[in-house]
Amino acid sequence: MSETMVSEDHAPLQKLFRPVIKALRTAYIQGTTVVKLLPSERAIQLYYKYRRKSYDLQWSMDPGYRKGLKNLVDLVIEDNDMVLDVGCGTASATIVAADKAREVVGIDLSPDMIELAVEKVKKKGLNNTCLLATSVEEYCPEQPFDKVISSFMIPHVKPELRPAIYSCMFNFLKSGGTVGLFGSRGEVCDVYETRQEIEENLTRSGFTDIQLHDVYDIYRIAVAKKPE
Numbered sequence: 166m167s168e169t170m171v172s173e174d175h176a177p178l179q180k181l182f183r184p185v186i187k188a189l190r191t192a193y194i195q196g197t198t199v200v201k202l203l204p205s206e207r208a209i210q211l212y213y214k215y216r217r218k219s220y221d222l223q224w225s226m227d228p229g230y231r232k233g234l235k236n237l238v239d240l241v242i243e244d245n246d247m248v249l250d251v252g253c254g255t256a257s258a259t260i261v262a263a264d265k266a267r268e269v270v271g272i273d274l275s276p277d278m279i280e281l282a283v284e285k286v287k288k289k290g291l292n293n294t295c296l297l298a299t300s301v302e303e304y305c306p307e308q309p310f311d312k313v314i315s316s317f318m319i320p321h322v323k324p325e326l327r328p329a330i331y332s333c334m335f336n337f338l339k340s341g342g343t344v345g346l347f348g349s350r351g352e353v354c355d356v357y358e359t360r361q362e363i364e365e366n367l368t369r370s371g372f373t374d375i376q377l378h379d380v381y382d383i384y385r386i387a388v389a390k391k392p393e
């Protein structure tokens with residue numbers, strides 16, 4: 166397994182506001198432990214019905230999140246790729262990926278998040294995306310994808326069910342395809358996976374060539390291959 170680290174920008178304005186942004190970011194990541202209180206798919210759907218409006222506003226305040234999404238896309242996606250965004254939410258990763266890929270399909274359990282995602286994609290004038298309200302477990306693509314990405318979805322999955330989700334992602338990919346996962350770190354907040362857990366879950370599902378890219382002091386991107 167290889168590892169890299171992306172450090173914070175040194176632009177003067179970002180430097181000035183860094184302590185505030187860092188405090189907000191840390192509070193938010195710690196706050197995501199609320200997902201432990203969502204015991205079922207229905208509970209997740211209800212949560213995002215009321216949470217969706219504030220969701221993007223909150224992330225928009227953190228340059229680290231945008232940087233992480235850009236890094237994810239830079240690391241994983243090539244021109245002409247057919248990409249699946251798992252747990253796409255309001256399509257933040259879908260939109261960044263669609264700038265580069267041939268087509269991006271975004272799937273999400275919450276019809277309310279998908280509704281907002283459709284509005285965002287329309288506003289951006291993108292015509293290479295397709296957004297579907299479905300769970301990962303129920304999704305049956307007609308064709309496998311070149312790349313599968315997922316951003317901040319894994320914390321919603323109970324640790325014992327994560328291997329099954331990784332297996333779905335493995336099955337959604339063509340042989341030789343790549344998965345890219347963006348989130349925080351289990352070392353920072355326990356709803357996320359530690360280095361060891363990511364490595365174990367990816368390896369158990371059949372992925373190889375695992376790379377971990379730490380972004381700032383709080384985020385992590387994991388990239389791995391489905392063998393040919």
Ligand SMILES: C[S@@+](CC[C@H](N)C(=O)[O-])C[C@H]1O[C@@H](n2cnc3c(N)ncnc32)[C@H](O)[C@@H]1O
Binds near residue numbers: 272278300317318322
């Ligand atoms: C924290 S949000 C992340 C959204 C988006 N990827 C982002 O980076 O902003 C997690 C999303 O995962 C979705 N989700 C949770 N469990 C899911 C499942 N089993 N299948 C599909 N989507 C799921 C939720 O509905 C929610 O929109």
